[in-house]
Amino acid sequence: MVGCASTLFFPVHPAEKAADKLIDDIWPGVAKSPTPEAKKQ
Amino acid sequence: MKPVRPNFWVSLLPALIACLIAAPGVSAQSAPDLDINSAAIVSLAKSLANRFAHLRPHLDTGVIGLTHDGSVALRDSASLDVKVLLVLDVLIAEENKDRATLYREIARANRRPEWESDLRTTFGRRWISRMPAGWFYRNEQGQWVRK
Numbered sequence: 392m393v394g395c396a397s398t399l400f401f402p403v404h405p406a407e408k409a410a411d412k413l414i415d416d417i418w419p420g421v422a423k424s425p426t427p428e429a430k431k432q
Numbered sequence: 433m434k435p436v437r438p439n440f441w442v443s444l445l446p447a448l449i450a451c452l453i454a455a456p457g458v459s460a461q462s463a464p465d466l467d468i469n470s471a472a473i474v475s476l477a478k479s480l481a482n483r484f485a486h487l488r489p490h491l492d493t494g495v496i497g498l499t500h501d502g503s504v505a506l507r508d509s510a511s512l513d514v515k516v517l518l519v520l521d522v523l524i525a526e527e528n529k530d531r532a533t534l535y536r537e538i539a540r541a542n543r544r545p546e547w548e549s550d551l552r553t554t555f556g557r558r559w560i561s562r563m564p565a566g567w568f569y570r571n572e573q574g575q576w577v578r579k
Binding site for chain 1: 463465468473477484550551555557561562564
């Protein structure tokens with residue numbers, strides 16, 4: 392039940408933006424094109 | 433006009449809940465950005481970036497690969513000298529420790545420690561999506577796949 396609640400309220404889109412931003416920092420010039428949202432952050 | 437009974441509104445609740453479950457992306461689109469600027473997260477990102485220079489040759493040759501759950505793993509060590517393999521084992525362990533700490537720190541920085549598992553899954557998906565063609569990843573079925 393806790394897992395269901397966590398998944399239901401987990402902000403997927405902001406989490407993906409955060410991941411893309413950090414991946415750009417960790418793999419500079421290597422990662423395939425980031426999402427437009429990650430570029431703006 | 434016929435009055436609406438309270439039971440009518442109660443009967444709508446299951447449908448409303450079903451709609452919320454079926455469309456999580458609607459609320460996600462308007463959710464605020466996650467905080468990824470804490471000192472711990474910045475430090476972990478630097479550590480991962482520094483280690484990447486050592487891991488990249490092994491990612492390029494397919495000796496190691498990414499996993500669906502946001503880690504890295506040894507894939508094919510047949511071509512490696514024992515000394516290189518020992519060093520690589522340490523690098524992989526350090527990398528996975530940093531990655532696990534990163535997911536935990538992001539959850540903590542956003543005051544939602546229960547998100548750690550979902551963050552790991554999301555990062556796993558994004559690492560694989562963003563990695564160059566030719567690298568390998570291990571899917572949920574445990575199979576290695578070349579991108």
